[in-house]
Amino acid sequence: MRPNGCFGCGQDNPYGLQIESHWEGDEVVCQWTPKEYMIGPPNYLYGGISASLIDCHSVNTALSYAHKKVGNDDKYDRSIQMVTGSMNLRYIKPVPMREVELRATVEKVEGRKYFIKTELQSDGITCVRGDVVAIQLKAAQ
Numbered sequence: 001m002r003p004n005g006c007f008g009c010g011q012d013n014p015y016g017l018q019i020e021s022h023w024e025g026d027e028v029v030c031q032w033t034p035k036e037y038m039i040g041p042p043n044y045l046y047g048g049i050s051a052s053l054i055d056c057h058s059v060n061t062a063l064s065y066a067h068k069k070v071g072n073d074d075k076y077d078r079s080i081q082m083v084t085g086s087m088n089l090r091y092i093k094p095v096p097m098r099e100v101e102l103r104a105t106v107e108k109v110e111g112r113k114y115f116i117k118t119e120l121q122s123d124g125i126t127c128v129r130g131d132v133v134a135i136q137l138k139a140a141q
């Protein structure tokens with residue numbers, strides 16, 4: 001989707017995280033590498049960055065799923081808009097300052113609410129687990 005200034009996924013935001021999420025079977029996956037200034041505790045990623053990664057990846061999963069539901073797999077429809085309604089995170093292990101992988105699944109959809117489960121992994125080990133409710137905006141329906 002262009003133009004896109006979103007801090008999480010916007011390719012047009014030079015200060016953002018610029019994540020790229022794609023389907024892999026029933027999961028939406030993203031590989032991403034932190035910049036050195038995104039550090040929190042010594043040698044580990046700042047927790048707020050993990051939160052932002054999970055937030056944006058989850059909302060984009062819901063957004064893409066909503067497109068698929070109406071048979072639109074490849075073209076961004078600006079009338080379908082999502083925001084984060086709530087997000088619950090469990091920080092299980094500190095996240096090393098190297099490539100991470102995000103893996104999201106759509107757990108269920110209730111009306112305009114999309115329940116997304118996302119794991120942030122490092123070397124295949126789950127470090128942060130997120131439960132996100134993305135809400136489709138009314139005006140977009």
Ligand SMILES: CCCCCCCC(=O)SCCNC(=O)CCNC(=O)[C@H](O)C(C)(C)COP(=O)(O)OP(=O)(O)OC[C@H]1O[C@@H](n2cnc3c(N)ncnc32)[C@H](O)[C@@H]1OP(=O)(O)O
Binds near residue numbers: 004059111136
């Ligand atoms: C380009 C890619 C975009 C990526 C975006 C990255 C993620 C973001 O940063 S989004 C920004 C952060 N989020 C926000 O600013 C959202 C602010 N909140 C709002 O705008 C509104 O409260 C909004 C849209 C969530 C809900 O408002 P509204 O559409 O009027 O909802 P409403 O009619 O009251 O409720 C609809 C349903 O959602 C539920 N709901 C409402 N708010 C929440 C919430 N915060 N958490 C969970 N469920 C909620 C309601 O219970 C209701 O459920 P049900 O139908 O079962 O009764």
